[in-house]
Amino acid sequence: AQKVTQAQTEISVVEKEDVTLDCVYETRDTTYYLFWYKQPPSGELVFLIRRNSFDEQNEISGRYSWNFQKSTSSFNFTITASQVVDSAVYFCALSEGETSGSRLTFGEGTQLTVNP
Amino acid sequence: EAQVTQNPRYLITVTGKKLTVTCSQNMNHEYMSWYRQDPGLGLRQIYYSMNVEVTDKGDVPEGYKVSRKEKRNFPLILESPSPNQTSLYFCASRLFTGGNQPQHFGDGTRLSIL
Numbered sequence: 691a692q693k694v695t696q697a698q699t700e701i702s703v704v705e706k707e708d709v710t711l712d713c714v715y716e717t718r719d720t721t722y723y724l725f726w727y728k729q730p731p732s733g734e735l736v737f738l739i740r741r742n743s744f745d746e747q748n749e750i751s752g753r754y755s756w757n758f759q760k761s762t763s764s765f766n767f768t769i770t771a772s773q774v775v776d777s778a779v780y781f782c783a784l785s786e787g788e789t790s791g792s793r794l795t796f797g798e799g800t801q802l803t804v805n806p
Numbered sequence: 807e808a809q810v811t812q813n814p815r816y817l818i819t820v821t822g823k824k825l826t827v828t829c830s831q832n833m834n835h836e837y838m839s840w841y842r843q844d845p846g847l848g849l850r851q852i853y854y855s856m857n858v859e860v861t862d863k864g865d866v867p868e869g870y871k872v873s874r875k876e877k878r879n880f881p882l883i884l885e886s887p888s889p890n891q892t893s894l895y896f897c898a899s900r901l902f903t904g905g906n907q908p909q910h911f912g913d914g915t916r917l918s919i920l
Contacts, residue, residue, distance in 0.1 A: 723906050735911040796848035
């Protein structure tokens with residue numbers, strides 16, 4: 691069975707600090723997909739990134755970067771120079787393979803608070 | 807605008823009074839699903855549908871029903887709601903049934919069962 695663990699329940703930083711959100715996953719499949727979603731205080735879920743199991747290249751998008759390491763089953767998310775608008779709950783999620791009905795399994799979420 | 811629309815956004819009701827949360831998507835997506843979000847538990851899948859007339863249980867299906875009579879609609883039905891179903895509910899859709907597609911989420915429905 692697939693599982694996603696986000697051990698950091700809450701993180702609080704001061705604006706302009708860098709912050710890393712940890713995500714560890716478990717799966718028996720060799721083909722799988724990892725996702726990060728952002729849930730701002732308004733409540734909607736915003737898709738941030740998808741990474742497949744065959745692509746271990748790190749990705750950078752503006753102040754956001756993602757570090758995928760299969761050896762440690764981790765898919766960590768770093769925000770550089772954090773801003774107050776980054777305050778949100780962040781979810782890491784896993785989907786196994788191409789099978790019909792592949793479900794998305796979410797971690798517990800990390801509440802990030804960026805203080806001015 | 808491509809979107810997933812849920813209604814109502816907020817509902818307070820009483821134990822045992824049947825309710826339906828509607829979900830509609832305008833992206834011609836095959837796959838639709840329902841999740842509930844509870845503090846400390848993240849989002850858990852309730853039911854999903856791979857296409858019209860094809861539905862299956864997720865991780866927490868007890869107390870819920872769904873139907874998929876049309877491709878765009880996927881209502882969530884609580885026949886006899888109980889207080890432990892108080893939660894934030896999300897409907898989601900994705901283009902195909904494969905797991906590589908990101909899911910598009912509705913804005914959520916906050917249900918309070920008294």
